[in-house]
Amino acid sequence: MFNKRVVIFINTILIQSLYNFKKRVVFLYDHDEMENGMEKLRVLFVCVHNSARSQMAQAFLTRLGGDMFEAESAGLEPGKINPYVVEVMKEESIDLSEKRTYSVFDFFKEGRKYDYVITVCDEASGEKCPIFPGKTFRLHWSFQDPSAFRGSEDEIKSMVREVRDEIKKRILRFIEEVRC
8 A cells, every 4th residue: 555655753842831742753644645645634722712823724734735634624612703813814825714613523523634733822721622533643833822911013913923923834844854
């Protein structure tokens, strides 16, 4: 079944208030099939409300790695898209204004399968994510929650831009790690 096995090491830096350590995940996939467009890796990004971090991660993975990945996003308690996120993503020529939020539990009940489930919220919230069936690798990338930002409109947008840029950098690194 496998013409050529490739081992991928994915280093995910887990940053929390009290912890700073690396987690290694190793898996095998058929590199030739993926390069020939046979099958994309399915990735689900999860955060609390599916209103900011997971939406940005999905948008960046779709734009930057769409040839290799199929990305979705969902929340533990879906809310409404954060208007500051919509604004700062427009600066990247990504329009999230018509996006809706989804429940991770609905995806689970539907039996959706993913190669990766990546939580982009705090560790405690990420632990509430259901375990999806199949060979799913769970990763955790901790980013600040834009809904918690306080200050003037310009200050909030500046903080959201920082999170957006961190997410974009992490997505680019993820793509590079999987392509190696």
